[in-house]
Each structure stands twice: as structure tokens, then as C-alpha cells.
Amino acid sequence: MTPRTPVRALTCATALLLALHPMALSARDNGAIVGWGSQVVVRASLQQELVSLSAGGGHSMGLRADGTLVAWGDNREGQCQLTSATPGCIAVSAGLNHSLALLADGSLRASGDNLYGQCELPTPGSPPVAISAGYFHNLALLADGSLCAWGDNIYGQCELPEPNSGFIAIAAGGVHSLALREDGRIEAWGSNGDGQCTVPLPNSGFTAFAAGANHSLALRSDGVLAAWGANDHSQCLIPFPNEGFISLAAGSRHSMGLRQNGSLEVWGDDTFQQLAVPQWAAPFSTIAAGFNHCLAISASGPCQAWGANSLGQCLVQEPDPEFVAIAAGYEHNLGLRADGSILAWGYNGFDQCTLEGANTDFVAVAAGGNHSLALSRWGRVQVWGCNDDGQSTMPDPLALFTQVTAGYEHSMALRVNGSILAWGNDGSGQCEVPAPNQEFIAVAAGWYHSLALKADGSLVAWGDGAFGQCELPDPNQDLLAIAAGDGHSLCLRADGSILAWGLNSVGQCDVPEPNADFIAVAAGRWHSLGLKADGSVVSWGDNSWDMLPAIQPDDDVVAIAAGGFHSLALRGRSQTAIEPGPRGLPEFAPVVIRSVTPNPFNPETQLEFDLRQAARVHMRVYDIAGQLVSWQPAGPYAAGLHRIRWDGLTRSGMPAASGVYLIQLDDGRGHVAVSRATLVR
Template identity: 30%
Template sequence: MMTAARRSVCRLLNVTACLLIGIVISFLSFASVAAGTVDATFSTPVRLSAGKMHSALILQDGSLYTWGDNAYGQLGLSETEYSDLPQKVIWPERIVDVSLGADHTLFLTESGDVYAMGRNSFGQLGNGSTLHSEKPVQVTGLPAIQSIASGLWHSLALGEDGSVWGWGDNTSSQIGEPRGEAIEDASGNIVGYRQTKPVQIIMEQISAIAAGGAFSLAIDSAGNLLAWGDNARGQLGDGTQQTRTTPTAVTGLNKVRSVSAGYQHVLAVVDDTGIDRLYTWGDNNSGQLGTGGQIAGDSYQPLPRMVSLLDRDGNAFAQIIQIHAGYAHSIAVIGHAGDSLTPERQSLLVWGDNEYGQLALGHTNAQTQPQLLAGRFNGFSGSDFLPFEAVAAGGSHTLVFSSKGLMAAAGLGSRGQLGTRSIVSRLSLTHVPVPDLIRPGWRTGDQLSVSRENGMLTVRWPQAQDNIGVAGYRLTLQASDGTGTAIDVGLGQEWQFPDTDDSEAYSISVFVFDSASQDLPSEQLSSLAGFLPPLDMPHGKEADFFTDSAKSNHLILLESHHWRPSKSGVLQPLEVPWDVSAVYGADVLPKAPDFRPLIFVLILTAGMLILSILAGIKAKRMKAVANQAVKPSAVDIKRIQ
């Protein structure tokens, strides 16, 4: 596979020069930095959600962080109007899902309970009142819940039994029938309806839900997509602009795999015989449907339309990993299958409204067709990166969480919703500091080496790998006589114990930690274990001398994290599409090979060759002229005769 550096050079040089440079580059090895996974108690998938002007993150340990606007207490933090950095919401139970509306927050606990906080004017907190709350309140009257979704001012929940429940604003029948409590203005006129407690909308057989501005969506077990509520911009996908009070099938779609709803537009992925197809419909005033053309006047699409997702060479992407609809912008995460030599990579496609730079393209021009998000750093450029654990599209901002455990944001930042410790808007993805919960670890097959000579016991181990960097190793030595020692040995990969007893058996373990995990007990760290029998019992087994045999624990709960260790700990160019020098330090990040001297030599050589050719041509012409000058003409020959 050509690197970004090679592609750039190839644009400047001819094919022969590219082949020569390819030989040079083939000797350069850039491999992914490998990381362990999170501790055994860390099994929650990372989640991101973006509201109108606030944001939320669930980390691998089930902890919830919120930031951005807090005018209604939607962050779950008291006495602050906004927060410009992620802050932890203290909660006694693991949180597994979070969804943000315009000004309210829903979260789901591991036990299947739903809690809400923030604005409650329409009963969107589901606690039977309309009082705002800066503290989480439980939504009662629900069965065990598996997922949640927040619309602008309404809320949905999907039960483990496949039932769908809703509460909050019902002015456009986004909850359905009955309409609920009437909302009256000062003159007694009815201006809307609300449900302040959960009501059941669908009884069973639903596998996924989504909530838009004032409409709702559900995928049933057969892969059909249902929609109801506001349809002013054709967002229900039935070819009309008629509000629907009951779930109605979206026209022409089946085998729907995933769906995401913006304020008035929808994205859906359909399985077409193993190939993912993206369909969009609804409002298109900002180009958020991705169907191309100029943005002019009032534009909407009331029926699903397939959108082509193409790479830079015009080839269609076959794997759509994630889709996310913001208020009026859209994002798709595209997968590139890996192999034994190339790890899995992913790309981001963005389109739609870009007034505040939420597309992270470095400018504010709206895009009517999907655009590949490119990364540029240290001379490298490219559009494929390490896998993304989570992505979110909000009112006018975008959040991205990489499998490296790093997060970035772009777009409007006026209420701190980017989390960059400022209220400055960003036109490109900018690093957001979050706790590092990824533990270092070893590749499967790595082993501890133990040997002894003249009473000196020597322990050696291969380098462990981490998403950011290993801080040190901890070594434990236990003798069969019951004595033992534990010591932090720094960053070395060898340690010697002098004056050991050749008649004793030894159990040895080395543990690895990073700066975030250095204070954790050893049992929460990845480890390599070894055993050395007594000198006079070379075939002795560890179980003969120790009750509990030490075991290697290369990586903890690998399935809970995308990351895979590689054969090298060398940082790879463009692992994420943003500047990470604040994380690693610019001095350790890879730099693109400087081909300017080689290019200069090639150009100079080509120039000299051209001059040589021209000189040869000129010499031939001069010789021909000279020959013509000394050659006697026919008249001269006749005179001589």
C-alpha cells in the first residue's frame, strides 16, 4: 500500500522516479503503537453524544463525563453556567448509554434504569413534573431498558423486550396517541401537548430507535424502518408532508441496519447483499442529505434516496461502520478491511452545514456531497486512520473518539461544548483531554525469560506497548520458601537478583503500567509470568512448589477495545486526524521523509540530461551546416570541369 508521502511524491515525479523512491521508502518501517486494553472491570463500550450545545462521554469503566452549556442543569453539575472541559458525573453505578437532547440529558445504567437531567418544560425528564433538574431524576414506569434516544424536547427508550416508550413534547405526535397534557399560552390557547411520564408506543419486536427534532424512528426485527411525528420536511420518508400519529413504514426500504436522525433529516444504512448502502431524506437546506447540487432556496427530499460514498479514486465504499446526523450536518464512518500486514483503518466522510466548522475541513463552506476528512501533520497527509470507537454530531459541533483512547472536537465552542478548555470555535479537529483508561500490555506470544548463573538470577522481558506510553515495570519474585520481594524497575527490560539460593524454586512476574495506572494494584495490570525450578530439579513443575501458579495476562478484556498490539511500538503517521503533539510531544512523533534533496538531484540530473541532449542536437546541426558550407555546389563542379 502506498503511504501518503509516496503518493505526494508521485504527483511530482515520473514513474521511474517513483519506483526509485519506493525502494527507499520500503526500508522505512512505521508500525502502530500497540496498547493493552482496559482493566478487567472496564467492559463498557465508549459512547459519545452531542446535544444542541452540550456534550457527553462514557468511558470504558462506565463513568460519565459532561461538558458545555449547563443553563438548565443538563450537565448534572451544580453552580456552573457551562463547562469548557469534560467533568465526571458522580454516580454509584456503571453507565452504559447516554443521549442528549437540545437542553436535557438521558443516561442508562447497567441495571437497565433510565435517569434524566436538565430542561423539563415539556416533561422530557419523564418524572411526572415540568421542573428543571440539575440532579439526575429516575424515569419510572419503564421495563428494563436496553437503549435510549433524545429528540429536541422528547425522549425515547427501547425495552429489552423490544417495546418502545416515549415522553416529553408531543406537539407533533412524536410520542403518538394519546396526545397528553395540553400546553396553553397566557390567553388560554393550546400551543402544544406533552407527556410528562412514559407511555408505550410500540409493544414489541423493535431492535433500534432514533429521535429527531420532533419525530421518532424505530427499526423492527424484520429490518423495516418505522417513522412518526413531524413531517414538515419529508423526514418520515413516506413521500408526503403529513404528520403521522402512529408508526408508519418508510417507503421503499428493507433490511435497514442502522438509522440516525437530525433535526429534520434522516440517515439510514441498508444491507444490500453484504454491501452497505446509505439512504437519506428530509430537509436539505444545508446539503445535509449529501445528494449533491447547489444549495438554493427551499430544498427537501420526502423519499429515501441512495447516496454514493466514494473514495478519492471514485470507488464505492462497501462498509459503513457508523452514521451520525447532527442538527443539519452528517457524518459516516467508513471501514477498510485489514490483513496480516495492514491493520484495520477507517475514514470519516462529512457533509452538510458547516457554518461553524463542524465538518472539520478547515473552512466554513457547506458541503452538498460527502467529503473525505483528511489529516495533515509533520509532512504526512491521508484520509484513513485507526478505528474510531465513537463519533457524535450535535447542534453545530462534532466529537470523535479514537481507538487510541484520544478524543477531538470541531465546530461551535461558544458554551464550551468542544471541551478544549476554551469557548473558541474550531475549524479542524482539536485534541480534547480525557482520562486515559487504556492499560499497557504485551502481544500474545510474548514471554518472560528467566535464567540463573552462580547464584545470579536474571529476568528479561520484551517491551510492552501502550496507546500513549509505558511509564514503568513492576517485578515480583517469590521463592518456594515463602520469601518474596516486589520492586519497580523503571523502563528497563532486564533485572538481576544476586545471591539467590540454587536449591529454591522461583515464581517471577513482571507487570507493566502507564502514568495513569501506576498506583493500581498488580492484579489490575497486564503481566508476564515465569518459573525457575531448583537447580537439582530441572524438570520440576511450578505446581510442585507453589499453591497458586502465576499466569501471564498479556491483554485484559481484549474484546472490550478496538486496539490490537502490533509488532513494533513505533508511532504510525496519521493514527488520528488531528495534531497529537500535546499528547506525545512533537519530538517523538514520526516525520515524513524529506525527499527535497532527492527531488533536487533528480531534477538536476534530468536538467543535465536535457542540456546534454540539446547540446548533442546543436552539435549535429552545426556539423551539418559546416559540411554544407564546404561541399562544392553543382555550379562550382561545372566550372572546374
Template identity: 40%
Template sequence: MKKPAITFCLLCLAPILTTCPVLAQDSGSLVSWGGMVVVEPDALEGLVALSAGSYHNLGISDNGSIVAWGANWYGISTPPDPNTGYAAIAGGMYQCLGLTHDGSIVAWGSNLYGECDVPEPNTDFVAVAAGETYSMGLKADSSIVVWGTDSAGHFSVPEPNTDFVSIASGTYHCLGLRAEGSVAAWGWNSNGECDVPEPNTDFVALAGGETHSLGLKADGSIVAWGDNNFGQLELPEPNTGFVAIAAGGYHNLGLKADGSIVAWGSNNDGQCNVPEPNSDFEVLSAGARHSLGMKSDGTVAIWGSNDQYQCNVPVPNVGFVSVAQGVWNFPCLKENGSIVVLGANWSGQCDVPEPNVDFVSTAEGYGHTVGLKADGSIVAWGSNSNGQCDVPEPNTGFVAVAGGGDHNLGLKVDGSLVAWGDNEHGQSTLPEPSTDFVAIACGTAHSLGLKANGSIVAWGLNDDGQCTIPAPNTGFVAVSGCHTHSLGLKSDGSIIAWGRNEYGECNVPAPNTDFVAISCGTEHSLGLKADGSIVAWGSDTDGKCAVPEPNTGFVALAAGQFASIGIRSHATGLPEMEDRVQPSTTTLLIESLSPNPFNPSTLVTFEIRRPGRVTLTVHDISGRLVCSLDLGALPAGHHQIRWDGRNSAGQNVASGMYLLRLEGADGASATAKALLVR
């Protein structure tokens, strides 16, 4: 479908409309923090080592620092300071190990079983490995040290504890390679994962999976033993030419001398689907249900399960324009109109239906996703246990969509609402009159609507006061709802919060000014400032309120149950402007924007006191040029021009604050802020 061009309607004594030039819009990348971590593209550049944990990943940059992403349970994706001087890494289930150039080990994450208590003397280590509840280190004297839990006999390193040259860990079993090429295996052996096949000779590398083991022979062949329930012992033919191996939970990877990767075993999450082109790989690693590979040019490929963001963003992490809040998922909209959904996929909520094009907005529920198309129709997918994916007819004329627990709201172009899905608490029973709405939001079991007059209407479950809007119920320009609390953004840039406040999620930090966007999480809240910084408050479990530095350049945000996410633009600088710049001596001034907030368009009324050429530009709050229009030579007098919320490519832009600037040929200018609320 061809996308409509941006619409500017200029009304004046002598109507003049010129073509809006197509101007490039800077891309935004996703950044996530808290229980799940997403890093920006440049963080994955210049890596020299990789290690996959069960549901997260570690990389060493060429400057010796560690980059981590994916699950952040117990802070496993938050490397401790000072983050320098690392030579090797190992990711486990709940803990991480970093080997420094001085031979000491740094451990972080869960220490429930002492798996982070590196034994003294913490010196002379040359290799590390991490199991589920235990850790391993290889000393320069070729001995192995094990710490953490000994529940499966992990501490019982086979004697003599000498002559080891490498180590590997399975979930509950340990592997050590001796200098003469034999393998020692110990620990849990319920599936024969410690029964090394004969002849136990000529091994050059080892890998441990959940309940199976791999060994690479000097002749380039692979030997596998232990559990075979998922075909992890069924070696691919020809079993030759391998130079490296990795074992995941129930799958394996083998690197060939020609730089290609062979994968086999469980493929329930696509962890064996090596992305094309399958060439030039030099490093590989496997997690529980995902895989990693690094190419000769330093690029990193990640595939398989992304339920904990361990695949980071499964497409290039650029070009994102908006992100919607969710419990387990974050649906993210790209500037090309496609949607990428991060997080768990147990109900297919990440499987965007084809064609994945022409979307202008998206929202998330508890196990389902909804997307608004440019033609005004809504697409819904994922869990349909309460009919939340059955969009009511006629499926036309929608301008906004919101997702709750198991229900959805749609806003029509005429200002009316449509609700469908679960109605156990009346969250889908629309208030009367269902008119004059300009924005919508959903909590788990309550709904919110913003009226054109700046008031909020709320209905549904109100056990914690999440539907009791504080007085005065006026001047609101945006609204957000989650589990048991709600947020409203006022036209003066302040935030009002109400509902449950057990974790301080309603205690907006001072100074409560200059906010331009809001998002409710389950137990925390986020606010975006006009300067591009994010403020977070409420429960900080897993660090979801710890906004990563530099806390600048953000243009969108969303809060979830376990994590927070933002879109960061790398454009710099905003036009210097006040709310409205129009001193009495100017030859150009903006008289009004109506409506403001607006959806889908706003009418700009302005005056020219001296005839001349005028240009209108629209910027977002990060300073990105959204669109520019030469209005031509205008006579003195009053004029009007309408902006319909599209960029220069004809694509609907995301909700947020935009800066409209009129410039005259004589250097005069006037600017005004416009708030788009979809």
C-alpha cells in the first residue's frame, strides 16, 4: 500500500501550497534496563569475546570492558565497577565470571550457593566456566578450583588435579581437558553426561549442555554423549572439519573451518536456524535456548529465543519511533511501519501477522498485541482467551489503540470509543457519552480516556483507587494506566499519579516540571523530560528505575513489569525557543494552535506583518527534523496551515511534544509547542 503524503493545508488570502521535500529522519535505537537489558548497536561493536549464559550474554570489548544484555536477574547483566581489564568471561544461569588480565576472577549475580565467593588466593587463574549453581576456575599450575554448591559432587575434581588445559561446565556437571587429550567428567550423571566414550584420547575442546556433553577431536570430528531426547547426540554429517564447539540447553553448535556454523538438537525456539549468510564466523556460544556467533569483521549474530531479550533486538536496532508499555512484552514501531515485539512469546504475541507494514501505532496486553494500521484498521494477535483479538466491526476509522490485561480500547476518528475483550470488572463497559475523546489508555483491569476538554474519565476495577482521578480533573494532555495505578500528564508539564502507592509509584519526584511523556509500569513509573532525560520512580527491583547513562537523547519510553525501555536518538540540539516566541516588534507571530493537544491534526494560525517568503519546520523534542515546508511568498495578514501529524515521508509520527517553527526571509521566527496524543 502506498503511504499517504504529509498533509499541510495553507489557508490565506492567496492560497499557495508547495511540495514538502522528503527529508531524512534520524533513527532511534532501543535501550532497555531492569529485569531485561537491551543495548544499543554500538555496544556490540569491537567485541573480542562472547559467552552465552542461560538467558543472557556477555561480551568483552576491545577496551577490556564487559558488555551484557538479556536477563538481568540478580544483576547478571550489570557488570560491576570498575569494568576494565577483562581477558575472559563465562555466563551461567544466575551468575557471571570475569577473568582479569592479572589472573583474578570477578564474580557477580546470585550468590545463594556461594557461586560468587571465589576461593582465596584469587590469583593465577587462566580460564573460567559457570554452571547453574557452581563456578569453575583453571589455575596456571593446571589445577581446577570449584566453588558454589557441591550438591552433585562438583568439588570432587578427579585426581590427579593436575595437567588440565581447559574446562567446561554443564548445568550440573563439570568437564576438564587434560594435556594428553583425555577428558575428565564429574558431577551429575543421570543421563550419562559424565560417561566419556572410548577412546578417551585426542580431544582438543569441550562443551557442556543441560544433560549432555560434547568433545572436539584433533581430527576435526565431534563426539557427543549423555541425553539425546532432543537429538543433541545425532551428529551432522559429514562429521569433519570442525574447529570449535558449543553446547546449549538441548542444542549444539559446531564451527567449521570454512567459517560456517552447523546446529543440531532442539530447535523449538529457532536456536538452530543459523542466519544467512552462514559464513565468516570465528566465535560461537550457546545459551539455554539461543545461540551466538561473531564474524571475522566483528559483527555479532544472535538467534533463537528472545523471551529475556537475550537476542537483543532481532533486527537492526535502528529506526524505532515508538514503543508501547507491556507486562511481559514491548511492541516497538519502526519508521518503516513495521512492528518488532520483544519478550516472551508463549501465546504468539511476538509473531506479527503478515504483511508487517503500514502500522502507525501499537499496544500490548497480557499475552496479546494490537497494531493500528495507516488505513485506520486494527490487527490483534496472540492470546484470545477473552476475545481480545476479535476486533469489532466495522474495523475502520480508528486513530489510536490501547491494550489492557485481556481487553483493548480503540479510539475512532469521531472521538468515540470501542472496547472489546474481558469485561469482568466493567473495563469494557464504555462510559456515556462516548464522545470527544482524544487519547486512551488501559490498565490491567481498568480503562482511561482523555477528553478534548482536558479531563480524564476512568472505569473498571477501582480497588486501589486507580479510577479515582484527583481534583482538579482539568488540563490533562496525556494518560497512562497499568496494574493498580494511573498517571496523567498536565499541560504545564507536571505529572499527577493516583491509585496504589505501595512502592512509591505515585510519588512523582521533584521538580515535577517539564515532562512531555509518561508510562506506567506494574510497580514503577516513568516520565520523559523535555530535555530528553528519563525520570523513574517506584519499585526498583532488578534496577528498572536505574536509567542507564548517559541519560540523554530519549524520545520515547515505556514501563513494564520487570523492565523499562526507551528510544534514544543520537541527534543533537534543539532549536532555541520558548513556548511561544512573538515579541511585539516581530514581523511574524503564531497566534494559536487548535486543538492542542491534537489528534490527528492541528491548525496553526499565524500573522505576517510584512510580505515575504515563509518556511514551516517541525522538530521533535530531540531536535530531529520531522518535516519542512516552504509556504512560498505570502502577503501580509493572517494565515492558517494545518499539520496532520505526519513526517516528510507521509508516515504518522508517534505521540509526543513537537516544536513548530515559522521562519521568514527577513530572519524573523516564531515557534510553538504542539502535543500529539494518539
């Protein structure tokens, strides 16, 4: 069977993700992306110390040594929501679009798709000791050696064999089931359309097995594998030599076998490069096969993932990624690292995650429907991905720009002279920038409409206005930031309040009270986010995929982003709030901002910062939409206390608009410090 057609998400906001250093959170938490909703991203620190893995249709799960769970990838059915409710977990199993967990007390937990009752947990007379999730059904091995099955039973996959006793292992496949008896025999039942339930003879001496979509694998006590069932992609053609295997896993149409020496064999379907084993990470200790992707734990600890990644199921973050910006597209995402490189993940059907050329020196990213944009430090724009409407054909490749934004099928970029270039789908006039095309300081592309902010704090809107999303606010002044969704628009005012208008079908324009103290906004397709100065996040609108988070001030969020059906945030603390240690610097912090004065300021401000060792420091200034406003090379500086000034000008030499800015100092070694400053013209 095939998974449901993915829901594709669009965002029109790019959020600045500040790479901070250790405070209350661990170093791995800072500068890392976390997310919720239709796609889940897990911090790298949570993907450490994994002891077992399970891979589903479009999501992945891991069990840590302390009994906690992590899950990442597709969450459109809530299949990644087990993690907060499963302390003391001892086993986990991922189905096609649901998840199953077994706790130490013998209780079960389930989340995700419940179309066939697969998440309606039974109450067996004996406690479960093992679990296995199939596409739409589940198996549980009970302490007394009997089996329990529930969920989809169209092919009889839940009709247990007799006698229902003496079992020691289970495996649930697409629409068939396997169980191992104490005497080494395998019982197989359910769909047998491809012979996946016809166990080869002799049916004895088996110690482990795995069930794929329509094929089965088994391991004999002598380390030899057996395979039967569908072989349309050679998933049953075991590699030579067939010996020395200690573990196995079956995906939809591919198979995995782990040898005693830690080497890994993968065979069968290679449509999504499932056979591209990261051999550099060998030896491996644990493996898991998803619908079209693979997971493995290397002996050194990190989790490796490869194969299909349309929903982030293979996104395993590297330690200390130090992201500085992120963009969420229709069904893909971009992350900008502090070193200027881009990480892309998610749906790649139009190569929107395939960046060609040198992956370096970028300062901003934007993700559209199925295309991507990136702005280099030199002011050049690079576009790739779907080009059906010309949205990936840059009409003026030699011009210099300061910002980029991506709509569903159109793109926009802000020139250094304050004019806007728009291209791509113009069916609603979203690329027809109103005259005079000048003095703009910010741009935001919605589904089929566009917004732009002038230097005087006023708004200009054009394109599709069917829901009133292009009607200008009254008074049209003192605006600091903008964001556009699918039919609605958001503005952040200088007084910290948010104005929302346009389509309000699910409350996406109903800003919760108190509407005050906001410093950033983000618009998803039909939901909205606001970041407050205390680090809390307020969300409203569509919550069909649980993308409205409950984030409090002590979560220390410093940036937000809203996708079509998911949301992202970055946790961290402003370094200006750190108390100096006994040597004058916080422990492990190579660079610290001591003060920003004056703050608020007009026309310029000065940063006082401390260096633990000599470094060549660079200063970058971002607005609260994540766009690079100013970049200033400086240094080298000796160790000690120094000062650096921002004159309140953009990279093009124009005065920056009133608003909240994030000033980042980078010591060139991957260490950064960030502080906020408010410009009041």
C-alpha cells in the first residue's frame, strides 16, 4: 500500500535563528531548530545516546538510554506526539502514519492515524512485553507468550494463529503479520498475495525476522538470512555471502542486513537512494527500515538516516549546527548556518532542496511553494527548484539585493536602492509592484499577494485581495515588520501590537489579548505566530496539525517561523542577561556583548563586547524578519574589552527603519553573541 498524498505547506516568513552559547540550555540546544505541526524537527542533543530506532512511513523514532523518546518527520496525523507522554519507555514502533510505545509498567501508548482503530489500545489480560506496528495494524507480545492484535483486519492480519501461546517475537508488515514460536518456527498470516506468508522450508531454527510491505525476512541461528514474498525490486535477493548476519530490517520494497562485523548491507528498491549506505559511519550497531528510508546507529553513537526525506524523516541534525535563519516552504525547509552554508530538507520533487554550486557565503534564505531562494553576502540572488511559472528564473541576475522572499509561485527581492523586483506567477497581479517603486525596506510574499514596507513605516499591498488582505491598515504608519499567509496579512506596530486582516476562516486574524509586547510575527497558511519580548510565543488560527505551540517565557524562544501546517522556533537566551563569571566572562563563552548604548537609539548605537582570545570579529545586523540589514567586517581584536558601532544604516547606505534589530558578533571560529537594539526615528 502507498502512503497518503502529503499535505504541502507554504510559509511567507523567514525567521532569524540566533546561534547563542550555553546558558540554562545545553550548547547543542542553542542555534538549533525545533518544530511542531505537520513536520517535526528534533534538536541534535535529543538524538544523542539512542539505543533503538523505528522508521515509519514519513516519520522516524528513537529510544534513548534514559527511557525518553524522540520523533521527527511527518506529524500530520500526530504520529510524533508520543514524546512528551512516554517517560520510562522500553520499546517503540512506527507504523505507516501512527506510532506505538511500550512503557516499563507494561502500559501502551499510541498516537497518529486512527482510521482503522490502530490507536485504540486494548486491555489484554497479560502485560505486553514487545510491540510491532504495521501499516494500519499492531501486534503485541504478552508476558504469557500469547499475542494481541488490533487495527485493520481487511486481510486477516489480526486473526491470530492457534494455539495462541508459546510465542517469543513479533513483526507487523504492510498487511501481514509474523510471529516466532519458542521452537524456532515462524507463523505468518494476513495477505499472501505475493507469497509473503509462505515461510520457506525448513521452517525451523529462526531467531529473528522482519516484515516489509509485501515481503518477509528471517534470520537463522547460523547467521544466514531467508527472504520470501514480493521480489519486484529484488528485495528478496540476499547479497553474497549470505552469512554472518546478526540483525535485519524490512522497508516497503527494500531490505537491510547487519553483519557481525558492523557492516551493513541494503538491497532492493533504490528509488530514493535507500541503498546509499553511509559507509563512512560504520561500524553500525542498530538498524531500522521505513517505508522508503533507512536509519542506523553507528558504533560511535550518532544516528544516520538516508533515503526518502519528503517530510524530514531523514533530518538528523549535526551537533552544534548554529543556525542563524530558517525558511519553511510548501513541503520543504531551508536552514542557514552561521558559516553561510545552507541545509535543505523535505520534499525534493522539484529539486528545491538541491542547491547547485558553492554552498557558502549566504546571508538569507526563502522557501516558496516548490522553489527556494538564497541571498549571498555579495548581494546576488540564487534561485532553484520548480520553474513552471518562471519563479526560479532570476530576471536580473547582475543586480544587487538586500532581501529575498518567496510566495507560492512567485518570488521577490529588494534591491539595494530600495526598489523591488518581482517575478513568477502573476495571475493575481502579485508581481506588479505599485509605483513609485522606491524607498522600500522590507518585503513579504504571500500565497497570491505581496506586501512591502516603506522607510516611513507605511505599508503597500498588491495582488489577490479577495479576502481583503490587500486593504491597508488605518492608520498606515509606524509599522515595523510584515508577514503574509494564504489570504491574510500581519503587521507589527512600533508599539508592540500586531494588526491582522484578511481571511479569518479559522481565527488566523484574531490576535489574542493582551496584544502587546510583540517583537516578531510569522504567518503560516492559515495560522499566525507572535513572539513576545519575554521569549514566549503566542499562536492563533488553524490548529489542524497541532502547529499552535504552548511556549512560555522560560522556554527562551528568540525567533519563530510559520509554515503551511507547521511551526518552528529557536530556543536560547540573550547574552546581555548573563551574569559574568569569576574571570569576567561566562564559562565557555568566547565572545560576550556587555552592553548596547544607547538603547533605544537614533541614529547610531555602540556595542561593548569582551573577547576571551584574539579574533577577527564581524558584525551582522538582522531585522526581526530574519533579513540581513547590515554587515561590517572588523578587527582583528586582541583579547579583552572592545567597542564597535552601528550607524543605523543598511548595507546600501540607506537609513534603517524604526524597529527592533538583532546585532550579532561573530569571532570567525563559529562563536557568536547576539543582542537586541531598538531604533526609534
